Amino acid sequence: MKSQGASDSLARTVAVNAITIGQIFYLLNSRYLLDSSLSLKAHMGNKYLPLGIAAVILLQLVFTYTTPFQAMFFNEAIPLRIWPWLLAGGVVFFLVVECEKLIIRSSDSLRRSVTAVEAGT
Amino acid sequence: MTAFEERPHSPYFGSSDATPLFLVLLDEFERWSGKHELVTKFEAEARAALRWIDEYGDRDGDGYVEYERRNKETGIENQCWKDSWDSIVFSDGTLASFPTATCEIQGYVYDAKRRCSRLAREFWGDSELASRLEKEAAEMKQRFNRDFWIPEKQFFALALDGQKRKVDSLTSNIGHLLWSGIVDEDKAEACARSLVGPQLFSGWGGRTMADDEGGYNPIGYHVGTVWPFDNSLVALGLRNYGFKKEAGVAMGIKGTEVTKEAAGMILADDNFASIAAAVKEGRTVYNNIEKAMLFMLPTNVAQALVIAVAILFGFTLPITASQILWVNMVTSVALGLVISFEPHETDVMLRPPRAVDRPIVTAFGLWRILIYRLGAPRLHAASVLLDEVAGSLRLARPDSRG
Numbered sequence: 001m002k003s004q005g006a007s008d009s010l011a012r013t014v015a016v017n018a019i020t021i022g023q024i025f026y027l028l029n030s031r032y033l034l035d036s037s038l039s040l041k042a043h044m045g046n047k048y049l050p051l052g053i054a055a056v057i058l059l060q061l062v063f064t065y066t067t068p069f070q071a072m073f074f075n076e077a078i079p080l081r082i083w084p085w086l087l088a089g090g091v092v093f094f095l096v097v098e099c100e101k102l103i104i105r106s107s108d109s110l111r112r113s114v115t116a117v118e119a120g121t
Numbered sequence: 122m123t124a125f126e127e128r129p130h131s132p133y134f135g136s137s138d139a140t141p142l143f144l145v146l147l148d149e150f151e152r153w154s155g156k157h158e159l160v161t162k163f164e165a166e167a168r169a170a171l172r173w174i175d176e177y178g179d180r181d182g183d184g185y186v187e188y189e190r191r192n193k194e195t196g197i198e199n200q201c202w203k204d205s206w207d208s209i210v211f212s213d214g215t216l217a218s219f220p221t222a223t224c225e226i227q228g229y230v231y232d233a234k235r236r237c238s239r240l241a242r243e244f245w246g247d248s249e250l251a252s253r254l255e256k257e258a259a260e261m262k263q264r265f266n267r268d269f270w271i272p273e274k275q276f277f278a279l280a281l282d283g284q285k286r287k288v289d290s291l292t293s294n295i296g297h298l299l300w301s302g303i304v305d306e307d308k309a310e311a312c313a314r315s316l317v318g319p320q321l322f323s324g325w326g327g328r329t330m331a332d333d334e335g336g337y338n339p340i341g342y343h344v345g346t347v348w349p350f351d352n353s354l355v356a357l358g359l360r361n362y363g364f365k366k367e368a369g370v371a372m373g374i375k376g377t378e379v380t381k382e383a384a385g386m387i388l389a390d391d392n393f394a395s396i397a398a399a400v401k402e403g404r405t406v407y408n409n410i411e412k413a414m415l416f417m418l419p420t421n422v423a424q425a426l427v428i429a430v431a432i433l434f435g436f437t438l439p440i441t442a443s444q445i446l447w448v449n450m451v452t453s454v455a456l457g458l459v460i461s462f463e464p465h466e467t468d469v470m471l472r473p474p475r476a477v478d479r480p481i482v483t484a485f486g487l488w489r490i491l492i493y494r495l496g497a498p499r500l501h502a503a504s505v506l507l508d509e510v511a512g513s514l515r516l517a518r519p520d521s522r523g
Binding site: 051 | 452
């Protein structure tokens with residue numbers, strides 16, 4: 001930030017949103033320990049899932065763009081052009097975790113050992 | 122048959138465990154009902170029973186109650202609860218000689234003395250007797266754990282035979298010992314393991330004798346078959362020493378109070394299908410707890426790490442404490458709560474049962490926490506990236522403090 005003159009508070013606000021977006025994608029990962037989270041169908045089973053995500057998005061917008069919250073947390077409004085980068089970061093991490101699952105699923109011995117560890121044996 | 126003096130209902134039915142069990146019952150009745158008049162009323166009988174144990178029950182003065190039939194015509198050989206002729210048998214199949222001191226009778230005697238010590242103190246006003254019984258019981262427990270324990274097999278001998286040899290078959294009797302409380306704490310776990318292990322536990326009940334013993338017979342009267350009352354005492358014994366899960370399941374409607382007291386789980390509607398439904402629910406609840414942990418721990422660890430690194434190396438805090446609180450509140454409530462509504466996974470009933478001592482976060486869970494931790498530098502990366510982006514898009518603000 002400093003080299004380009006962007007403020008600490010903008011950087012922090014961006015960091016908070018980066019974490020939160022990461023959390024939303026990681027939630028999609030976490031719904032299946034080893035099975036793929038890579039389809040829309042995989043996320044139809046829990047009707048509270050879209051509600052939860054919508055709530056987080058709403059809260060983050062309030063957190064980032066409303067004056068009282070900006071005052072309380074020393075936030076700064078994030079320019080719209082930043083958001084695609086943050087979303088991209090979340091997607092990349094999501095794909096990394098999905099790759100890990102894929103590797104475990106495609107190797108018999110890995111899958112067996114993870115299943116054994118998970119059964120506690 | 123009885124009129125012709127034919128067994129099994131001949132007039133001579135010897136029993137050496139009824140006497141200590143009478144004392145156990147007297148105390149148990151008072152504990153359950155609070156009716157101490159009966160304890161006062163039976164004081165003389167109870168004292169006579171205590172005398173019988175020491176003077177007649179212990180025939181040779183070795184401190185243990187043993188039995189041997191006198192009526193060789195119609196008398197019963199084994200005067201313990203396993204009263205069939207072949208029940209007291211060595212591991213290699215040879216019958217034990219007489220007089221026989223079976224282990225569970227010693228347990229009953231120990232229990233009877235301890236219980237009568239309470240009755241003597243509280244209802245008979247005889248504190249001298251109370252202290253004597255207490256002392257005798259303590260000594261007996263010490264001796265018993267020395268004389269009956271088979272260290273190389275890690276269980277208690279079924280009996281000491283006429284030559285004071287340890288009858289070395291694994292039987293349900295060790296469960297009676299847990300019920301009586303005569304087992305030293307350091308031997309209880311080995312007993313519990315044997316009782317729920319594959320040799321004694323058939324899958325729906327505890328066998329009277331382990332299936333790899335020489336005397337074992339799956340349809341033998343006391344050398345293999347499963348007895349409900351025997352299992353009740355085993356379950357109570359397991360409960361006594363804190364092995365509630367091992368003690369199993371009780372029926373809530375038709376089940377006896379005894380089983381309900383001992384069981385780790387009570388089936389409120391007496392319906393076995395409820396077990397399957399409960400297992401399904403339970404597995405999903407457990408899965409969801411685990412998923413919630415695997416969701417929250419890595420992110421918390423990551424955040425903590427970012428802050429720790431920043432403080433350690435004197436960087437500008439990439440995120441303030443109150444912002445972290447905000448993130449935790451928003452994601453734990455709105456996203457963490459979502460996980461508790463996760464539906465059953467399709468193969469939830471096809472998986473093998475999980476080990477009872479499985480930790481909630483496994484080695485695999487730790488791995489997940491670690492990889493997310495590697496994701497933590499992403500925060501820094503994001504800041505750096507933003508630096509670049511901000512520069513290239515000329516977003517830098519003129520009033521910036523940086």
